[in-house]
């Protein structure tokens with residue numbers, strides 16, 4: 737998988753060199769390229785924004801630098817993708833976008849080439865989306881959640897982690913991405929490790945649930961499913977709507 741990120745803050749994406757994603761890059765499972773949108777400006781101040789037409793607060797990102805950046809990234813990616821024919825999915829993190837869910841992460845993990853476009857200020861001139869679509873580029877607007885961030889970079893970090901961990905070979909034990917929250921459609925069951933009895937700093941002796949020490953896998957599996965259903969009903973009843 738190739739991932740390109742266009743941003744005015746490439747340093748925000750430094751965490752993509754760390755941990756699981758960093759190792760996937762070293763192992764050649766993914767190829768990440770960062771692009772500074774300001775490199776596609778031609779004025780002394782490297783201007784990427786201007787006032788909103790029609791009035792309103794804040795600034796809007798100008799279309800010209802984005803068009804130049806996409807022309808460059810699309811050309812460089814086509815040249816480098818394995819069969820040269822991969823067509824990218826361009827993802828704009830956007831609070832007005834479709835919710836980014838585990839299902840969306842699974843779908844994006846199938847893509848050979850993703851381009852993330854990080855907006856800032858009040859957002860990007862609408863004509864950029866229209867222009868890309870008219871060029872036949874697949875475009876998706878995805879929202880990380882129902883709250884307002886200051887730009888797309890934090891969303892790209894989260895989306896990239898959720899997507900890349902599903903790429904075959906990235907996570908050592910594929911089993912560990914099967915039972916987790918949201919993959920099964922339910923919230924994850926409570927987790928415990930050793931010691932079986934922990935005396936917490938307040939002096940309370942806290943035991944691991946007996947069933948987990950029984951070695952009886954069917955009972956353990958039943959207990960875990962019951963706890964998942966219980967906490968999903970309590971914290972996220974919306975996930976249970978429409979289930980059998």
Ligand SMILES: CN1CCC[C@H](Cn2ccc3ccc(-c4n[nH]c(N)c4C#N)cc32)C1
Nearest residue numbers: 829830855856880881883885886887888891
């Ligand atoms: C006051 N205005 C309101 C509109 C957004 C402006 C900041 N901004 C500019 C580009 C941009 C991209 C994503 C997000 C964002 N916010 N929340 C999420 N779940 C996002 C996602 N994905 C936010 C962004 C600030």
